[in-house]
Amino acid sequence: MLYSQFFTKTERQAPSDEVSINAKLLIQAGYVDKLMAGVYSLLPLGLRVYKKIEQIIREEMDAIGGQELVMPSLQPKENWEKTGRWTAMDDLYQLKVDDKEYAIGPTHEEVIAPIAKRYISSYKDLPKYAYQFQTKFRNEKRAKSGVMRGREFSMKDLYSFHADQADLDNFYEKAIVAYKNVFKRCGIGNLTYLTYASGGTFSKYSHEFQTLTRAGEDLIYICEQCKVAINKEILDDLKSKCPVCGGNILREEKAVEVGNIFKLGTKYTEPFDLFYTDKDGNKKLVIMGCYGIGLTRLMGAVVEVSSDDKGIIWPEAVAPFKVNLISLNKDAEAEKIYKDLRSAGIEVLYDDRSEVSAGEKFADSDLIGCPWRVVVSGKTLAENAVEVKQRSKEKCEIIKINDLIKTLR
């Protein structure tokens, strides 16, 4: 992509109405636009990051048998009354049109359960796993964490349907592994902890995936020995002991929830009469699990944990481009390198602007945060070389142009 033709530009100043690092950097660099509190557009740069995160999650969900679909946001009040959440969920957006009322979907148990009822009647139809990437709406009272807490935000939600508890338990463990893969591949695996949280009616615990960051809104207590954590909400119930090893050496940290998984049991199958017939001809309620990852939240969390005072430092797997190529008045040579890199399948943002100083180009490159910066200037060209710098490192290297693709791969 040529920077000169890009829809967005970086801005000189971070927005003054944002307090979170993720919103400041993502807006200033042109990844997102804020329409109002908690509501953001994903601009072309931001959508590139979003799609990489989405594809990582898709691959991991497909790997555990998930089948992708998309459910609507406009949902009939009746379904929400059946589960009791029409009145119980205080951040539910309720739309009144003429004499009809609708929920604007904050989650989709009320939609997936009736769909599953169409296709599940026998034990032979189980288990089933369906997931979607979908926009959720929640009336957040405090939407001050940038894209980490939106009123409108994108989520992956998977729903699993099982004949019995053992089958749910088995899949739940697979989902934990898949989730760990997602966070590892997105570059925040080492900072993300499987966290025991309140389980609700049907299960002792639910589990969150919490990523350590000073910007986190949650307090968690880490057992370093087991590499798990406990959400503050259940610390007293657990008498401040690790639920795995029983140890009481716990380290308090601030963290942000990037995923959560629940064993729902029959909470949502019962109101929709979602039964199946078992091998012996008995009618039984289907057992459900649900598994969420907030995509825009994950994107915000990555920025929170991977940035410095100059800008974002994208992990390679989710970077909008791998390389930020900069021409310092050597456009013909830079253009050739641009074409060669692209032919080699490397994603390049080529800063081809002519009216902009070297300093500004370097500053923008740091702000946007592609993993590699390649500078084409007269000085190094004299040696058939370019200057290469990783965003995450201090030092530049001079690399022969012939070795560039090998270096970047």
Place this chain on the structure above:
Amino acid sequence: MLYSQFFTKTERQAPSDEVSINAKLLIQAGYVDKLMAGVYSLLPLGLRVYKKIEQIIREEMDAIGGQELVMPSLQPKENWEKTGRWTAMDDLYQLKVDDKEYAIGPTHEEVIAPIAKRYISSYKDLPKYAYQFQTKFRNEKRAKSGVMRGREFSMKDLYSFHADQADLDNFYEKAIVAYKNVFKRCGIGNLTYLTYASGGTFSKYSHEFQTLTRAGEDLIYICEQCKVAINKEILDDLKSKCPVCGGNILREEKAVEVGNIFKLGTKYTEPFDLFYTDKDGNKKLVIMGCYGIGLTRLMGAVVEVSSDDKGIIWPEAVAPFKVNLISLNKDAEAEKIYKDLRSAGIEVLYDDRSEVSAGEKFADSDLIGCPWRVVVSGKTLAENAVEVKQRSKEKCEIIKINDLIKTLR
């Protein structure tokens, strides 16, 4: 994909509460689920078709310089008041929460214009083209055309920004070509007419792309010589003459609008003060165009024009799978063919069900409508062959297994 593991199943009967062919077939075959009037889920089969249509449109929009982004559905009332559409648009969903009011986006001029204002200040910043695939919400009074007229539906909307009318006119022609490519690639090019429609304040005409179908809600008048059509709404203004050749031999047809393009002029740049500075330092309003394609509507239109009494007949480019492979008690042999086809990059839905009769498998195959059906049975296996049938043709052929991949390519 193994049919036995699929999230959905076909149903024996078409739904009785639907009148349109597209909804009857798409629901019965398991492509979509109806949540309520005008609101459908895209089930895994349907999402596969949707994504193919989306990718075709994406490629064509990228080819004319479009840059993809995603804008929100939750939009502040102020923006809609600025353009006068808060009160003027009678199918606008208005959400009232506490003391605040929001539009639930039926279109995005009110969002893209303020975004563009952040990035456009000089003639050097023009032209710019941004597009999205996004869910739209409109309070349709008559949502009886299945997925062709939804209250919640998916749309591609591109917005173009220009320094002057000539530049808009030039891009507009390019967009017409891109749109023709889209409909051709989706298999309805020969039935889809560039149609002159009412232009509004800033332009003599707007243009629709209308696909001929008995299920169409619009009446258009075709000039076969020019291969263009006129929407009934402007027929009188044109004195029933073709706007291209002036001829009056026009054929009346029912059609459904699958795309539309408008020259908006300064209608939406004026309320948001979207100015640029020209070469001479003069401040001028940016000129806009907008370009829509309803994706779920397009999917419905394809079904309307390409189906028979047995089911859907997907054009190959948008089919959920290229091949429906059927095993008639020859599972080991069928499985080998399944693997070989997939290794060759061919998308296969393998009907591996054991408890289902040959007749049911054939009926489901016709209903689902993949372009090719391949039947593995003892009779043909004796000759190292399989039975191959195109969904769009009557005759079967016996093809040697060694020639199968070549035949399907």
